[in-house]
Amino acid sequence: MRKFGTKLTSLGIALGLGFAVAPVDSAEAWEPKKPVEFVVMAGKGGGADKAVRFIQNIIVKNKLASKPFTPVNKPGGSGAEALVHVKNASDPDHTLMFTLNSFYTTPLLQPGLGIDIKTFTPVGRMAEDTFLLWVSKKSGIKTVDQFVKAAKAAGNKWIMAGTGKNSEDNILTDFLNKAYGLNMKYVPYKGGGRVAKELAGENANSTVNNPSEQLGFYQAGKTVALGAFTHERLPLFKEAPTFKELGKDFTYYMQRTVVGAPGMSEGAAAYYQGLFTKVFNSKEWQDYMKKKSLQGKFLTGKPLMSYWIEQKAIQKGILQKMGVIK
Amino acid sequence: MDVLPLLINGFIIAFEPLNLMLIVLGCAVGLFIGAMPGLGSVNGVAILLPMTFLVPPTGAIIFLGAIYYGAMYGGAISSIMLGIPGASTAVATTFDGRPMALQGHADKALIAAATASFVGGSVGVILFTLFAPPLAEVALTFGAPEIFSLMLMAFATFVGLGGDDIPKTLFSIFIGLVFGAVGLDIISGEPRLIFGGIPGFFHGINFLVLAIGIYGIAEMLWTIEVSQGKVMISQATVSYQRTMAALRELLTTWKTMLMGSFLGYFVGILPAAGATPGALMAYGVAKTMAKDPETYGKGNINGIVAPETANNAASTGAMLPMLTLGIPGSPTTAILLGGMVIWGLEPGPRVFTDHPDFVWGFIASLYAANLFALLINVAFIPAFIWVLRLPFTILAPIIFILCIVGGFVPTMDMHDVWLMLVFGTGGYMMRKLDYPMAPAVLAIVLGPLAEPALRQSLLISGGSFGIFFTRPFASVIMSLALFLILLPVMKIIYDRIKKPAAVK
Numbered sequence: 136m137r138k139f140g141t142k143l144t145s146l147g148i149a150l151g152l153g154f155a156v157a158p159v160d161s162a163e164a165w166e167p168k169k170p171v172e173f174v175v176m177a178g179k180g181g182g183a184d185k186a187v188r189f190i191q192n193i194i195v196k197n198k199l200a201s202k203p204f205t206p207v208n209k210p211g212g213s214g215a216e217a218l219v220h221v222k223n224a225s226d227p228d229h230t231l232m233f234t235l236n237s238f239y240t241t242p243l244l245q246p247g248l249g250i251d252i253k254t255f256t257p258v259g260r261m262a263e264d265t266f267l268l269w270v271s272k273k274s275g276i277k278t279v280d281q282f283v284k285a286a287k288a289a290g291n292k293w294i295m296a297g298t299g300k301n302s303e304d305n306i307l308t309d310f311l312n313k314a315y316g317l318n319m320k321y322v323p324y325k326g327g328g329r330v331a332k333e334l335a336g337e338n339a340n341s342t343v344n345n346p347s348e349q350l351g352f353y354q355a356g357k358t359v360a361l362g363a364f365t366h367e368r369l370p371l372f373k374e375a376p377t378f379k380e381l382g383k384d385f386t387y388y389m390q391r392t393v394v395g396a397p398g399m400s401e402g403a404a405a406y407y408q409g410l411f412t413k414v415f416n417s418k419e420w421q422d423y424m425k426k427k428s429l430q431g432k433f434l435t436g437k438p439l440m441s442y443w444i445e446q447k448a449i450q451k452g453i454l455q456k457m458g459v460i461k
Numbered sequence: 462m463d464v465l466p467l468l469i470n471g472f473i474i475a476f477e478p479l480n481l482m483l484i485v486l487g488c489a490v491g492l493f494i495g496a497m498p499g500l501g502s503v504n505g506v507a508i509l510l511p512m513t514f515l516v517p518p519t520g521a522i523i524f525l526g527a528i529y530y531g532a533m534y535g536g537a538i539s540s541i542m543l544g545i546p547g548a549s550t551a552v553a554t555t556f557d558g559r560p561m562a563l564q565g566h567a568d569k570a571l572i573a574a575a576t577a578s579f580v581g582g583s584v585g586v587i588l589f590t591l592f593a594p595p596l597a598e599v600a601l602t603f604g605a606p607e608i609f610s611l612m613l614m615a616f617a618t619f620v621g622l623g624g625d626d627i628p629k630t631l632f633s634i635f636i637g638l639v640f641g642a643v644g645l646d647i648i649s650g651e652p653r654l655i656f657g658g659i660p661g662f663f664h665g666i667n668f669l670v671l672a673i674g675i676y677g678i679a680e681m682l683w684t685i686e687v688s689q690g691k692v693m694i695s696q697a698t699v700s701y702q703r704t705m706a707a708l709r710e711l712l713t714t715w716k717t718m719l720m721g722s723f724l725g726y727f728v729g730i731l732p733a734a735g736a737t738p739g740a741l742m743a744y745g746v747a748k749t750m751a752k753d754p755e756t757y758g759k760g761n762i763n764g765i766v767a768p769e770t771a772n773n774a775a776s777t778g779a780m781l782p783m784l785t786l787g788i789p790g791s792p793t794t795a796i797l798l799g800g801m802v803i804w805g806l807e808p809g810p811r812v813f814t815d816h817p818d819f820v821w822g823f824i825a826s827l828y829a830a831n832l833f834a835l836l837i838n839v840a841f842i843p844a845f846i847w848v849l850r851l852p853f854t855i856l857a858p859i860i861f862i863l864c865i866v867g868g869f870v871p872t873m874d875m876h877d878v879w880l881m882l883v884f885g886t887g888g889y890m891m892r893k894l895d896y897p898m899a900p901a902v903l904a905i906v907l908g909p910l911a912e913p914a915l916r917q918s919l920l921i922s923g924g925s926f927g928i929f930f931t932r933p934f935a936s937v938i939m940s941l942a943l944f945l946i947l948l949p950v951m952k953i954i955y956d957r958i959k960k961p962a963a964v965k
Contacts, residue, residue, distance in 0.1 A: 192510070
């Protein structure tokens with residue numbers, strides 16, 4: 136009992152120093168009793184997987200938790216496998232999931248799964264990833280105008296590489312096709328890293344990669360960023376205007392959010408919310424966000440839930456416009 | 462580029478006491494992780510990643526690299542001793558390794574595997590040292606049409622894999638392709654063949670589940686039936702004379718070794734391929750080129766040498782796109798890549814100029830890891846041989862447990878264990894009916910790589926197959942593949958013309 140109290144105090148101090156979010160005065164402070172299963176909605180080595188392993192390492196390095204966090208990859212069916220697994224978790228207090236936008240789109244596209252994201256426990260939004268329009272340097276294209284001209288001339292010979300049908304990349308490609316009257320051909324590949332490589336190897340004409348995927352080729356002078364699907368220009372790619380500046384009101388982000396299993400106890404939810412606040416505020420995560428050009432503040436609890444509901448409505452609208460759902 | 466001074470500097474870093482200790486430790490740990498069925502280098506590297514904070518980044522990647530290397534050696538051990546592939550990369554090693562062990566040549570098989578691993582790893586590392594940047598450029602231009610041509614070439618070597626019964630071989634290939642098609646299709650965005658939405662099928666059928674089912678469970682059922690519970694494994698021994706004889710026999714396989722090393726390395730550097738297809742392709746090519754293809758699968762030493770040189774060369778090759786392009790060539794390098802990011806090193810086209818100490822220290826450590834893995838492996842061979850002396854009544858339950866663990870670990874899903882038992886029973890039936898199993902395993906590995914590549918190519922070309930003949934690399938590989946496919950057909954026609962009496 137005494138040990139319990141000391142941990143409680145140190146948790147209180149830590150939270151007091153950081154952003155106080157979790158209710159510290161609750162008498163029954165919860166701690167994990169066994170290793171925590173940290174489900175990833177994507178395969179090993181992808182962007183989400185790297186982020187989870189990075190978070191796992193931050194927790195270990197800074198000794199933030201008494202029990203280990205074990206990443207478990209469930210990439211099947213665009214996250215359907217992960218969603219069903221977490222929904223039916225036998226021990227919701229020890230089951231977390233790291234989510235992408237497939238958290239919204241997969242239940243919309245596969246209603247048969249019976250997933251209602253409102254039943255999941257909001258733990259913490261760690262970041263919002265951004266998207267840019269990329270072409271290879273050898274193409275000589277430097278602006279969105281030149282891109283539109285070249286893509287128009289090429290018609291359906293213009294290859295846009297992306298990550299799977301109805302994925303974020305597909306949504307952005309659809310937007311560009313509609314907004315500029317283009318007829319680009321969308322060719323899906325497995326994973327954003329592979330997509331980035333196809334552009335650098337000139338097997339595709341353009342991509343809409345996340346900055347982290349294209350950064351290496353960009354720094355090596357192989358690819359160029361033309362425009363950003365964000366509200367403001369990105370600090371790392373100052374030369375790329377936002378599509379908003381160019382007169383097209385379209386912004387798109389990808390959430391990187393930690394979600395708890397449905398039916399997680401309040402004590403456990405408060406514990407994880409506090410823990411991920413600390414992870415978010417750690418120097419390592421802040422550096423990572425800067426380096427990978429990630430945006431967004433930390434969100435948790437009710438504000439995170441309303442963010443989900445708002446995002447789901449936006450995604451639904453986009454998918455309806457694409458004509459893939461009613 | 463002046464490689465030598467950079468490499469010498471790298472050796473100085475790799476031979477610092479701490480780093481040297483990490484290499485030895487990593488090789489030993491990797492060897493055992495690789496030897497445990499289901500636990501491959503991916504799991505080993507992923508589990509030990511958080512521990513690398515205790516040492517500086519260069520030491521950390523040296524440690525993980527040594528584990529990776531050790532696991533490549535270790536995978537062969539359970540393939541040979543127990544007939545269960547220890548890791549996905551060692552599946553092809555069971556084809557001939559297991560029969561050799563059953564004939565009492567386990568020591569020869571193990572020595573062949575260790576030596577071949579060493580040769581493959583060395584050739585890989587030397588190629589890496591000399592030609593890293595230009596090869597990275599080649600890997601970069603390799604798109605979907607090239608990958609499909611390469612896969613077709615691998616398929617072409619299949620037909621020769623199943624012995625002479627071509628209809629049964631084709632059946633085996635097609636059933637493997639169907640299993641490989643299960644799961645989400647990235648191009649249409651729809652799940653396929655998930656049997657009305659069973660969640661376990663969403664991630665597709667992990668090919669280790671099929672391989673362990675067929676080679677572990679089915680093989681054991683077969684052994685039990687044939688031996689009627691009596692010990693039937695020939696007693697294996699190790700001695701100086703036998704070792705020397707084995708090494709002399711290995712000298713005759715130098716052609717296979719060279720082929721396996723170069724092919725494996727080349728397949729390894731292609732993003733998305735990795736060591737498993739490399740090893741399988743090397744086996745197929747070795748058999749196609751052999752003068753005595755009928756002895757493959759029955760304990761031909763070349764059948765061990767080809768995949769083992771290839772998987773070690775490929776594992777080195779897979780480091781190349783990881784370091785220079787920031788794209789992993791295999792799942793294990795994907796985790797290594799994640800590790801590098803955590804340590805604050807950004808892999809990519811500039812890593813050679815930005816972090817020379819790190820890159821060259823790492824490359825030098827691969828030379829050292831290769832040597833230590835060989836020494837540790839050879840030192841343990843008597844201990845492995847001892848396992849085979851256990852009575853089959855003890856060994857069989859151990860194999861069975863290892864199979865179950867191996868089926869469960871990669872995905873942590875009971876669904877896969879049941880599936881593996883189904884494959885085991887099915888495989889046993891097919892074995893009784895004399896169907897070749899190796900083509901099914903090859904198809905489930907290569908099918909999911911070949912199919913999207915074909916569809917991507919045709920999407921790019923607007924449906925025209927001309928795309929495979931207008932691109933320089935693709936056209937060369939495609940022509941070779943077509944030649945290999947037509948070769949057996951031409952042989953049959955030739956035989957019929959020459960001696961019509963011999964064919965019924």
